[in-house]
Amino acid sequence: MNIFETLTYLVLGIVLGMVGQSVRAIVGVKKSSEQxxxxxxxxxxxxxxxxxxxxxxxxxxxxxxxxxxxxxxxxDQQFLLTIVASGYAGADFIEGFMKTRSSMNNTH
Incomplete structure (x- = not known):
């Protein structure tokens, strides 16, 4: 695998991860706007x-x-959907991890 293929995967990952997170954000905005x-x-x-x-x-x-x-x-289609799902669910994981680390640091 050369550098251009690696960059292609990386850029696709960033863009599709943001798409997945956008879907999550749209759902959140819709719920919040209703409330x-x-x-x-x-x-x-x-x-x-x-x-x-x-x-x-x-x-x-x-x-x-x-x-x-x-x-x-x-x-392929499976790869693309997997990366979109990574952005959707992974951002939640990272955010939760950051909150956990932050609360652990505040207690010491």
């Missing part, structure tokens, strides 16, 4: 752009890690 409409909050009161961007970065990171683990696998 906000009942309590009459405005969109600006509960939507945080910084959090969305951080979330997309986490999804891209998870997708990149997923793609690296799949190096050499043919890039």
């Amino acid at each position: 906000a409409s009942f309590s009459e909050e405005s969109f600006k009161d509960w939507f945080e752009m910084k959090r969305l961007i951080f979330s997309l970065i986490l999804g891209g990171t998870a997708g990149a890690l997923g793609a690296i683990s799949q190096l050499g696998t043919p890039i």
Whole structure:
């Protein structure tokens, strides 16, 4: 495998991981907007752009890690869906890990 193939997997992983995380974010925004409409909050009161961007970065990171683990696998529909799922679920894992590490550091 040469450097261009490796970069292709890496870029695909980042982009598809962000796609997976975008799906997760859209579901979250839909749920939050439904809850906000009942309590009459405005969109600006509960939507945080910084959090969305951080979330997309986490999804891209998870997708990149997923793609690296799949190096050499043919890039087919199964590969693409696996990487999107990595971004969807992996970002949650990374976020949870970060919170756990943060709370452990705060207790010492």
